[in-house]
Amino acid sequence: MFALVDGNNFYASCERVFDPSIRHKPVVVLSNNDGCAIARSAEAKALGIRMGHPIHLVEPAMRRQLVVRSANFTLYGDMSARVVSILRDASPRVEVYSIDESFLDMSGIRDREGFCRDLRERIHRWTGIPNCIGIAPTKTLAKLANKLAKSGQGVVTLASRQQQEIALQNFPVGDVWGVGKRWSEKLASLGIFSAAQLRDAPTDLILQRFGIVMTRTQRELQGQTCMDLEEVEPDRQQILVSRSFAERVEDHDAVAQAVATFAVRACEKLRRRGLVASAVGVFAHTDAFRPELKQHSPTRMISLPAATSDSRVVLGTVRRLMTGLLRPDYGYKKAGVTLTDLARPSELQGDLFSPAAVGDDRLMATLDQINRKFGRGVAGLGASGWKPKPAWGMRQQMLSPCYTTSVRDLPRATC
């Protein structure tokens, strides 16, 4: 039996924890560059603000009613860690599925509903994050139960066949975990509209039309566990750092500096996970939302002679990849760096004549330590350019303080 704990409107709720003045207002959190809505409070949803909707397309009159915030992932990540620590305290087996969702193993717990009600209350009281919990024999059903819990009850159990029957009859198939927009359209064309209909559809038809993944979903809806709790996060296969720029950038040096910055950041992520990369890629895009402008989306990838997590090695590679990549007189709107062929250094295949991995681990560890202690970007490499306001910077005009991770941003109480 699984429980899925999910923070309600997570990013919007994080914004509210330290700013009571926006508690009952329609709050919208925007994506990087203040582009699209990526979280909405209940009030904002009620006003019709859709997920992923570009904020500049919202009517000005409506826009004025909203409390709009730039995404503050430092804050959300820290709040998430607080919630997870409560979960780990409550249950020995936890899978952190995303920044705002975790699965818990419910086996051995007699009064599951009571347990989850307590847990829900504790999370809210200790962190300020409202949340809901769904309980069911499979992850897919637990996700479904969680969605039902959002409409008021807070905790929903779908343990018995009877409970599942009523719930699945009325549950739109497009809201089932693993069924996206495309699949739900295709399912509709086959006369499948509800979760119950998908559960009861002929398996060979589902396999033939949708593949193995959907049949797994179907089995999970039938109550058969296909997905276990993954307590240990599997190693990444790829690390990608990319950003859209606030403005189109024609200066190739500025793009190169942006890409260098992303490469350094990607290497930090790589080292943090204890991995090394054997391939490096770069890409850039012009502004796809301006079809009248000249478009160019170059991409390049190269295998390294030896695996590394050394920023200097990756930067040198990135510099070579960037040479001649961009076209003169084109304005670029986005760029990124990918690290692939990731591995643990101990698992690398050696070579008689050259080392399996290269780089100075101690130097990099020192660099990481300095930046952890004194703040990101305190020490680094010159290729990033080091400008306080680079041409490729992000737009973040409504950023909230990092209340929980920066001493300067500690909330103040006045009396």
Next chain:
DNA sequence: TCTGGGGTCCTAGGACCC
């Protein structure tokens, strides 16, 4: 003026091997 970022898995098709 303004449109995110970071992942996963599966499948089909082509190149290549013996």
Next chain:
DNA sequence: TCTGGGGTCCTAGGACCC
């Protein structure tokens, strides 16, 4: 004239997730 069977690896594209 005739032209197999079995496999791997890679890539691109498509679907999904938060």
